[in-house]
Amino acid sequence: MAASLMRSSAVMASGTMVSRVLGFAKAMLLVFAIGMVESKSADAFANGNLLPNTLYMIMAGGMINAVLVPQIVKAAKGADGGAGYINKILTLVLVALAAGTAIVMAVAPWIMELLTPGWGDPQRALAIAFAYWCLPQIVFYGLYTVLGEVLNARSVFGPFTWAPVLNNVVAIVGIVVFVIMFGSDRDGTRTPEDWTPIMIAVLAGSATLGVIAQAVVLFASWRRVGIRFRPDFRWRGTGLSHTGKIAGWSLATITVMQLGGLITQRVINLATGDGASAAAMQNAWLIFMLPHSVIAVSLGTAYFTRLAESGQSGRLAAFRADFSASARQISLVMVLAAVAIFSAAPFISYVFSLGSSPQLVEQFAIVLQCYMVGLAAYSFLFVVQRSFYALSDTRTPFFFTTVQIVLLVALTLCLVVLPKDLIGPAYGVVFGFSIILQAVLAVVLLRRKIGFIDATRILASFSRYVIAAIPALVVGLLLTVLIGQLLPNYGIVLALVFAAVDAALVAIVYIVGLRLLKSPELAELTNFVSSKLGRNRS
Numbered sequence: 001m002a003a004s005l006m007r008s009s010a011v012m013a014s015g016t017m018v019s020r021v022l023g024f025a026k027a028m029l030l031v032f033a034i035g036m037v038e039s040k041s042a043d044a045f046a047n048g049n050l051l052p053n054t055l056y057m058i059m060a061g062g063m064i065n066a067v068l069v070p071q072i073v074k075a076a077k078g079a080d081g082g083a084g085y086i087n088k089i090l091t092l093v094l095v096a097l098a099a100g101t102a103i104v105m106a107v108a109p110w111i112m113e114l115l116t117p118g119w120g121d122p123q124r125a126l127a128i129a130f131a132y133w134c135l136p137q138i139v140f141y142g143l144y145t146v147l148g149e150v151l152n153a154r155s156v157f158g159p160f161t162w163a164p165v166l167n168n169v170v171a172i173v174g175i176v177v178f179v180i181m182f183g184s185d186r187d188g189t190r191t192p193e194d195w196t197p198i199m200i201a202v203l204a205g206s207a208t209l210g211v212i213a214q215a216v217v218l219f220a221s222w223r224r225v226g227i228r229f230r231p232d233f234r235w236r237g238t239g240l241s242h243t244g245k246i247a248g249w250s251l252a253t254i255t256v257m258q259l260g261g262l263i264t265q266r267v268i269n270l271a272t273g274d275g276a277s278a279a280a281m282q283n284a285w286l287i288f289m290l291p292h293s294v295i296a297v298s299l300g301t302a303y304f305t306r307l308a309e310s311g312q313s314g315r316l317a318a319f320r321a322d323f324s325a326s327a328r329q330i331s332l333v334m335v336l337a338a339v340a341i342f343s344a345a346p347f348i349s350y351v352f353s354l355g356s357s358p359q360l361v362e363q364f365a366i367v368l369q370c371y372m373v374g375l376a377a378y379s380f381l382f383v384v385q386r387s388f389y390a391l392s393d394t395r396t397p398f399f400f401t402t403v404q405i406v407l408l409v410a411l412t413l414c415l416v417v418l419p420k421d422l423i424g425p426a427y428g429v430v431f432g433f434s435i436i437l438q439a440v441l442a443v444v445l446l447r448r449k450i451g452f453i454d455a456t457r458i459l460a461s462f463s464r465y466v467i468a469a470i471p472a473l474v475v476g477l478l479l480t481v482l483i484g485q486l487l488p489n490y491g492i493v494l495a496l497v498f499a500a501v502d503a504a505l506v507a508i509v510y511i512v513g514l515r516l517l518k519s520p521e522l523a524e525l526t527n528f529v530s531s532k533l534g535r536n537r538s
Helices: 002-034 040-075 083-115 121-134 137-153 158-182 197-216 218-224 240-246 248-271 278-313 316-353 358-390 395-417 420-450 455-486 492-516 520-537
Strands: none
Touching (some): 002 040, 040 121, 040 248, 040 278, 083 121, 083 137, 137 218, 248 395, 248 420, 278 420, 316 420, 316 492, 316 520, 455 492
């Protein structure tokens, strides 16, 4: 059984990693094809392609993850393996999402008008055209989620994590075809008026085709495990209302986050054509999330299982110990990640921009650096939030998330007075500030809930991280400036090398600083990782 679990974990981890690598390749190729910073075409596509993701999460994403998944897992234990229930649920999801998509497509012009104040008619028309091609993704995101969760309930994990790889491959092929047919536009000089229906169809259609492939390919895995889909419109007795009440706070949290995102997106869109706007901010977020998802989530997975076990059994002493250890160790690594990315941002931006003009590369680098303000706090908040979930408390996370979203929206609305080229970087700082305050509030509420949380030790550890990070950042920035002065015309390969060297130097200085400060977390983290690797090899 242990060997089987290890194989499943390896399959999922490898699929996720390959998908992320291809996701970065897709994003970089898209920049090569239509530009990023100051590109009105890229911002139009970013909004058109973002709309189905946002609306899916508002309409059904939270419902599927918070309500349907537990029901699917429960039904899978039945005599028929849950086949009857699964057919009802999948039919219901497809009908609901198809109806919702049709309604959204009918009002898409009004939605886009709300999101894009100050845009000219040609650019908004281009965004609407992209949206019409991309909005059918809503149905297939829902299909992919349900199909994948049914497979997970049957302990078939690989297809769900590898299907996004197919999505990225299809999208990459579509972008390559677009470049071959219509040429590249790295600096984003192509105007909205230059776009033809066939250009829109190739770029946006291939993006949607990738999502369709990601969903439909899972039917093959369904057949292998003996499941056949037969539409069933008899929806009474599915038991969703009871589960929905239990998951209500999770659904509310997701809805508040997505609605807040729509409001902040409206402000970010003001910068289109003048600075970092929708496309650049999406790519900065992609880079922001990489260390969090790869490092913080990976380190936290083992701890979260233990937190859930101790939280549900009422063993608060063990719960507090695991919370303190996970918060301190994850924060140690994420402070390093934030400093390394901040220092190497010019090189990362150069690679990601694939040869755009130096001015555009510099603007994206500044956005990246501003986003790093909140990276460590974001991962720390992730630990606190999961701690509440381990205690079966979804109401409190809704409260502190709502506070953060309200604060973020209020501060973002204040950015409209800034020059347009400063809106993107300022949003990165504002986002980080709101996350830091949210993390502080969340810790206060967790302490109120469970009493002692080892706050003194956690604060002492954070102080050591900050002290060690300062010389590491100074050394990294000095190296970045020195390379820029001595070799101003480096290519993409050298930029990759410089980014790696810069990050390595930052890491060395940071670790030496922690050792000089006698940080116990450094030894704890090394022992924790070594024990996990040793257990995996055995």
